[in-house]
Amino acid sequence: MTDPALQAAPHFPFSAVVGHDDLRLALLLNAVHPGVGGVLVRGEKGTAKSTAVRALAALLPELRVVPGCRFGCAPEHPDPGCPDGPHQRTDPAHPAGELRAAQLIELPVGATEDRLVGSLDLERALSEGVRAYQPGLLADAHRGVLYVDEVNLLHDHLVDLLLDAAAMGRAHVERDGVSVSHAARFLLVGTMNPEEGELRPQLLDRFGLTVEVRAARDVDTRVEVVRRRLAFEADPVGFAAAWAAAETETAERIAVAQQRIGSVRLDDRELRRIAAVCAAFDVDGMRADLVIARAAAAHAAWRGADAVAEEDVRVAARLALPHRRRRDPFDEPGIDEQALEDALRDAAEHLDPQPPDGDGGGTPGGSPGGPPEDGASSGEAPAAAPPPAPAGEPTEPGEATGQAVPAGDGPGQLAPPPANPFRTRRLEVPGIGEGVPGRRSRARTDTGRVVRPSTATPARAADVHLPATIVAAAPYQRVRGRTGPGLSLRHEDLRQAVREGREGNLVLFVVDASGSMAARTRMGAVSGAVLSLLRDAYQRRDKVGMVTFRGLGAELVLPPTSSVPAAQARLGSMRTGGRTPLASGLLRARRALAAERLRDPRRRPLLVLLTDGRATVAARAGGDPLVDACRAAGLLAADGVHSVVVDCERGPVRLGLAGRVARAAGGPLVTLDELSADSVAGVVTTAVSA
Structure with a gap:
């Protein structure tokens, strides 16, 4: 059992993180407007990625929730389809319900699908004979933060479920005879070390913003990082108290920005600027435009403005476009600051709804999406022929x-x-392996479709093959003296579900x-x-x-x-x-x-x-x-x-x-x-x- 004193130990303060301005800003913009779509933090190991994410959760305002609701519904706007509902809606002017801190839910790399989205409550199904739903981590993270460390190592099918829920704001569960839909709006944050493998481009696009984090090369900055970390480890409570005022100020600023975000104006002029920048960078689809619009509004609210300006669009584009420029798994993510400035300058030609006749503002030379020069394909230099063999060499x-x-x-x-x-x-x-989950060869895995039951003892509840278990136990109910509802089970009745998926x-x-x-x-x-x-x-x-x-x-x-x-x-x-x-x-x-x-x-x-x-x-x-x-x-x-x-x-x-x-x-x-x-x-x- 975890020591309560350890549970109460403070996290490293968000305000005390040295440097990483883009990382902190991206997290704050998502805290102001969760609709931005989350943050993907790319960086080498030991760069305070996890520290910053965990510290952010402590700054989020407390939430009012419906008492007893496992899905964290807001009393003034309860989810009409909440499995624990229906809930009576309360007057926003007279807050009701109970207060709780915003949740930081961590999704382990080795989590199973049923742990993420939820599944049939086996205990109630077997003991009471009722079909009930056991919520998963997506329900726990509703209105909070869902944090996935090493998201690039997460199984693909879990990433798909996770990002679908983040995009729709709802989780849909169709499994084990359970059909449930519940709200799942959360701030999604993923961290990854590119040395351990990349995310697929289509998954990268589902994250709203991305940030590249590197350790500082400046000696003074590195010294300050070590000094603060050692001070925190020596006296966590005292260190947190020293930064309490800065933390309170940041938390209050987040709360004010959250209240302001609904009134921030985004006029057509700035919408056209956003569209022109996205077109100049030749990004696929329309998600980039939406993300930049939301992030720009969040940045305007964060700085206390009433309307989105060019400054907000510049910041949002710098965080939203780097990972969307990738056309190929081998393309390096990132964005050229000069190319962004060129795109913003050229976007001025499109701010008028009826631009004058002419060329209409082509992309600048050398910027992404510009025409290739000298017949070379975009982004590739002409290939040089290998040097000839030296004269006289055999x-x-x-x-x-x-x-x-x-x-x-x-x-x-x-x-x-x-x-x-x-x-x-x-x-x-060929054959069926027992390898790590992937997307190539057939294999017995912990996830995937159930192909048959086995008499082997299940290692966990998710591995129980329920129909086969019930069939095995059914003939002996009278002998075992069952007289009421429920099912009389013994250890020898349990059957394991054998699953088949794909391995890497x-x-x-x-x-x-x-x-x-x-x-x-x-x-x-x-x-x-x-x-x-x-x-x-x-x-x-x-x-x-x-x-x-x-x-x-x-x-x-x-x-x-x-x-x-x-x-x-x-x-x-x-x-x-x-x-x-x-x-x-x-x-x-x-x-x-x-x-x-x-x-x-x-x-x-x-x-x-x-x-x-x-x-x-x-x-x-x-x-x-x-x-x-x-x-x-x-x-x-x-x-x-x-x-x-x-x-x-x-x-x-x-x-x-x-x-x-x-x-x-x-x-x-x-x-x-x-x-x-x-x-x-x-x-x-x-x-x-x-």
């Missing part, structure tokens, strides 16, 4: 293009830019970067295929890793990670040229998978080998290079690793050496010609699922 002829490539084992040359990426189909590992996998790319692969068109196609599969891995919450081999050995250029953009960066810096140590590449991959199996034993691997099979370096002194490569592939198969071999051989004469490696690995063979927009991952999926 080379192997490049296939298809006739380019010369280094044949030695030196530093090699940069690989050509990847070919245009394409959309892939789902790549799956470890996709390890093993890329042949030798001289025989370095022909420009071939390596560009291979890199494009890897990039396309990386995009798919990003969306399906996989870990990815990459091994390259060339010259005399192999290198793990990217240890298994959830940060798929890091894999793209390593792919762009890959060098090619030299001999082909195929066996070394496979053995290095095997060691990497063995180490990862110890760290993450539930995540099943899939190895994707891209090579022409022309092994020229043996793993043993005096050994045959291709035989050694086949033996290494056989060791991977013995370890239970599912492999796909992409045959990159081209030309009129084909030796088919990659096929021998594929047979040894027990996996399918896919030719380079099949690496197209319609077939790359589809061929792999079909082959490995066979």
